[in-house]
Amino acid sequence: MTLLTDRQRERMLANGCAREADLLTGDETTDFVPVVKLFCPWGAATWLLSELDPENPDIAFGLCDLGVGCPELGNVSLSELESIRSPGGLGVERDLHFYADKTLFAYADEAKRLGHINVRGR
Template sequence: MTLLTPELRAQLIANAADPRGDHLPVAKFFNPMGAGVWLATMLEPDGDTLHGIADLDMDYVDYGLFSLAELQGLDVGLQLGVERDILFETTAPISVWIDIADIAGGIRAAERIIARLEREG
């Protein structure tokens, strides 16, 4: 699977050029075989370095940088790799995701809470 479409890539690059910083996550990547969820908000000009949060099911969510090439190269078992959630959308900025994921225990739990809050408006 192509992890970034041209449209997602363009939005991630545009976010990196915007100094305001508290961007909406643009893409969600996940391990279809188990632990591992990443939300990306920005892409550096090198075309590889993503900014966002990672949840590797280690009792904390890490905010920082991760490599698109490394995500694309991960073999998670059964000859599968990391995938992009093609249905992912959010109106919550990354700061909300970080806060809720920290309290809820991870990105997957935060996603359920944020989806419910977004539905309730």
């Protein structure tokens, strides 16, 4: 499965461009809604991603939770996520039913309190 659809990639690149413009003006308050949720079907790792780096679109920004109790905001390589395989050969998947109901920083605040990302279905 492709981790990002064309539409998600376009939206995340637009968010990345907007973030760069904000940083140039000193405005670091923009808080995007996550565009995609990725997860490991064999474990607890989850990524809520909102932006792609316009200069290196392999690098995504979002909330990363490896399932060990300390989710954090940061960057992740999409090609590295695509290369991950379970012992049975499963790969990282995109949650086809994900719907963001709050901003990335709101998810991050909640995840820090809970020790994991909490995402409800539609």
